Amino acid sequence: MAEIGYSALLLALLGSVYAAFAFVLSGRNGSARLRASARNAVIVVGGLVTIAVGVLLRALLSHDFTLEYVAEYSRRGMSPVYLVSALWAGNAGSLLIWVWVLSILAVVFVLRRHDTGRRLVPVASTVMMATAAFFLILLLGAVNPFRQLSLAPIDGSGLNPLLENPGMLIHPITLLAGYVAFTVPFALAMAALLRRPVDDEWATSARRWTLLAWLLLGVGNIIGAWWAYVELGWGGYWAWDPVENASLMPWLTATALLHSLSMQRRRGIFKMWSLVLVIITFDLTIFGTFLSRTGFVTSAVGHAFTNTGLEPYFITFLLLAIVIPLGLVLQRRRELASASEGESLVSRESAFLLNNLLLVGSTGIVLLGTIFPALAKAFGGQEVAIGPSFFNRVNGPLFLAIVLLAGICATIGWRKASGRNILRNLLWPLVAAVVVTTVTIVLGVTQIAAVLAAFISSFVVAGILYEWFRGTRARRRAQGENPALAFGNLLGNNRPRYGGYVVHIGIALFAVGVVGSSLFGVSKEATLKPGESMSLSGYTLTYDRLTSQGTDVRMTFTATLSVNKDGRPIGQLTPEKFADIAAAQPVTEVAIRSTPLEDLYVILIGWETDQTAAFKVLVNPLVMWLWIGGGLLVLGGIIAFWPARRKAGESG
Amino acid sequence: MALVITLLALVVIAVIGYPLVGRQPGHKKDESEIVTQDSGRAMLTELEADYQAGILSQEEYDELTAGFRRREGRASATSASVDERIERSEREPRSAAESVSSTQRQPSGPRTQKCPKCRQPYRAGDRFCQRCGARLTGGGKR
Numbered sequence: 001m002a003e004i005g006y007s008a009l010l011l012a013l014l015g016s017v018y019a020a021f022a023f024v025l026s027g028r029n030g031s032a033r034l035r036a037s038a039r040n041a042v043i044v045v046g047g048l049v050t051i052a053v054g055v056l057l058r059a060l061l062s063h064d065f066t067l068e069y070v071a072e073y074s075r076r077g078m079s080p081v082y083l084v085s086a087l088w089a090g091n092a093g094s095l096l097i098w099v100w101v102l103s104i105l106a107v108v109f110v111l112r113r114h115d116t117g118r119r120l121v122p123v124a125s126t127v128m129m130a131t132a133a134f135f136l137i138l139l140l141g142a143v144n145p146f147r148q149l150s151l152a153p154i155d156g157s158g159l160n161p162l163l164e165n166p167g168m169l170i171h172p173i174t175l176l177a178g179y180v181a182f183t184v185p186f187a188l189a190m191a192a193l194l195r196r197p198v199d200d201e202w203a204t205s206a207r208r209w210t211l212l213a214w215l216l217l218g219v220g221n222i223i224g225a226w227w228a229y230v231e232l233g234w235g236g237y238w239a240w241d242p243v244e245n246a247s248l249m250p251w252l253t254a255t256a257l258l259h260s261l262s263m264q265r266r267r268g269i270f271k272m273w274s275l276v277l278v279i280i281t282f283d284l285t286i287f288g289t290f291l292s293r294t295g296f297v298t299s300a301v302g303h304a305f306t307n308t309g310l311e312p313y314f315i316t317f318l319l320l321a322i323v324i325p326l327g328l329v330l331q332r333r334r335e336l337a338s339a340s341e342g343e344s345l346v347s348r349e350s351a352f353l354l355n356n357l358l359l360v361g362s363t364g365i366v367l368l369g370t371i372f373p374a375l376a377k378a379f380g381g382q383e384v385a386i387g388p389s390f391f392n393r394v395n396g397p398l399f400l401a402i403v404l405l406a407g408i409c410a411t412i413g414w415r416k417a418s419g420r421n422i423l424r425n426l427l428w429p430l431v432a433a434v435v436v437t438t439v440t441i442v443l444g445v446t447q448i449a450a451v452l453a454a455f456i457s458s459f460v461v462a463g464i465l466y467e468w469f470r471g472t473r474a475r476r477r478a479q480g481e482n483p484a485l486a487f488g489n490l491l492g493n494n495r496p497r498y499g500g501y502v503v504h505i506g507i508a509l510f511a512v513g514v515v516g517s518s519l520f521g522v523s524k525e526a527t528l529k530p531g532e533s534m535s536l537s538g539y540t541l542t543y544d545r546l547t548s549q550g551t552d553v554r555m556t557f558t559a560t561l562s563v564n565k566d567g568r569p570i571g572q573l574t575p576e577k578f579a580d581i582a583a584a585q586p587v588t589e590v591a592i593r594s595t596p597l598e599d600l601y602v603i604l605i606g607w608e609t610d611q612t613a614a615f616k617v618l619v620n621p622l623v624m625w626l627w628i629g630g631g632l633l634v635l636g637g638i639i640a641f642w643p644a645r646r647k648a649g650e651s652g
Numbered sequence: 653m654a655l656v657i658t659l660l661a662l663v664v665i666a667v668i669g670y671p672l673v674g675r676q677p678g679h680k681k682d683e684s685e686i687v688t689q690d691s692g693r694a695m696l697t698e699l700e701a702d703y704q705a706g707i708l709s710q711e712e713y714d715e716l717t718a719g720f721r722r723r724e725g726r727a728s729a730t731s732a733s734v735d736e737r738i739e740r741s742e743r744e745p746r747s748a749a750e751s752v753s754s755t756q757r758q759p760s761g762p763r764t765q766k767c768p769k770c771r772q773p774y775r776a777g778d779r780f781c782q783r784c785g786a787r788l789t790g791g792g793k794r
Binding site for chain 2: 004007008015018034036039048051414418420424468470479493494
């Protein structure tokens, strides 16, 4: 079977190279036959890579340990669900999934009904097929998933037990799909750059693809943070680990890109910005794949990969993907200059521009912090570590400023906001923000960052709710609709705008969670005998007992603690540790009691034979708001992505 | 195994090669018919939302819409038929901005009918919805 998988990949490589050239040629001589043939080649590539994925999946499910990949990432006794997730657990598998997702997106892309952007399809498809060809070359050479062992082992090594978690089923695949989906807007931008004159058509076509990629990357990051929090057992959700940073950076630039595209569509400005941002975002996704797949920078949080000799390939591809597109942008810079219509500094346009600058600036800082240790080692030979405190210190204020701007963008007028306009729109949100901030201070919160965060978040949420209220009221008056219908119609008539607002509310709540948990978290470690207690910020935890339970493959140790809050019993918590017979090290299962105000987070560190056990207890305030904010972010993204009612002459 | 691989290769060649030797693919739309992006309309929707939400005052709204409405008028005209263009050019001098504010917010004429797509009321005689651009079947005659 392995031969079929390998041959399918080889044929897919030939098909993608053919499609790339045939599309270019059909664009030159206008041959409809050649274009149809190229389109069929894209579909064939999609089919062939699907066959390859099917072959690998079958090998995993049937424990065909003659394949090196299967022997390395699966073992007998693994549940089928995790056998499927083993598809993207290793380098070869995840790169295969990369190509697979890309080839499927390319099929959707060429088969879509294109009104806007149809002229861009041939060149854009060429770019996508060239990218697919690059990854297929890797799969046929350096990281062949179908490499066979001369002697098949009786059982495989299996997955890292940490990865056997429901979050792990979705987190890597959504991130990967997010990375891959950015290829489409990038390809559209390239097609636009290669045509004369460069127009705004690509921006309209690219909007929903960008939104899809942004959404997938956002979901992937949030699930990753949640997984780290509930599964890794160190009490936090974000470690500024290189692999985490790699997926955050394209998300940040994609956020800027979405705003830039919206400005380009509405005002015909920011043309250069959109192109540069889509190029940077695509390069960052390739860089992210490179970083997470090659072990270029050592990772701390469950992201360990071996050196595979992929570096030269990735660096070459990355250089080409930076130099060629940026060269084209430079060459076309005159055509791309926006006709400025005299926007004032105090206008929505300027707020969007500032927002873009901050997002790109913050991406630059994260990039620097991520690659600096590797660069320092390469050039100076010295190990330099850049810890979370660097990222928090530099990005904290930047992120707060971005959130503040999100609030201002929504309420400020276009082109030249008058003093009266600003006063009228900002007065009530400001009053609400001052009230919330005052209450926060009265409640005893005095740290400047927390006070600022309370002010900014409440200002953003109040500003948006106030806008919704006024919009609904206007519709109710004009159309005589009831409030619920009026609000529904308001949302339905302009989904990108109101979806964006829901995302902004999500970001503001997210900020509350981040600031609360990072500034006010407390922790304590204690070693207790059964019957002994420990206390932390109002909670008293009494250690009752330690029990163990064993199966053929796994031993689980469970500690039971009774919890009191301010003297009242509120239940029991059962942190665990389990060890798989096959795995070297035990895995921690934390116990969490979550409320909107704070999480009580208990980790079982270890135990003695006399049942004495060591615990680490954390009280993390406002963490629930991270997940609520994250949920709203996804919901808003879906609202904005949802197809609009089709209007005459408009698509996508 | 070799047979399966050979078959696979043959299927690939057949599917890719068929359009080159088979029937000429059906001609769909001419490039000139492709409706290009219309940033003017996107902006008008946005300004309308801002006006409804009270972010823009009436003067600000009128001032900002005037430019985009002219641009949108031009864009729609390119795809409209000749008589529609003539009709539009007759209406143009009445100042586009004025017609928006009167039809959308302070009804001056009878507004008995609503757009079938977005429910925006329109005046008898309008051929296209002021908000969503949908063709208004009932309003063709003047």
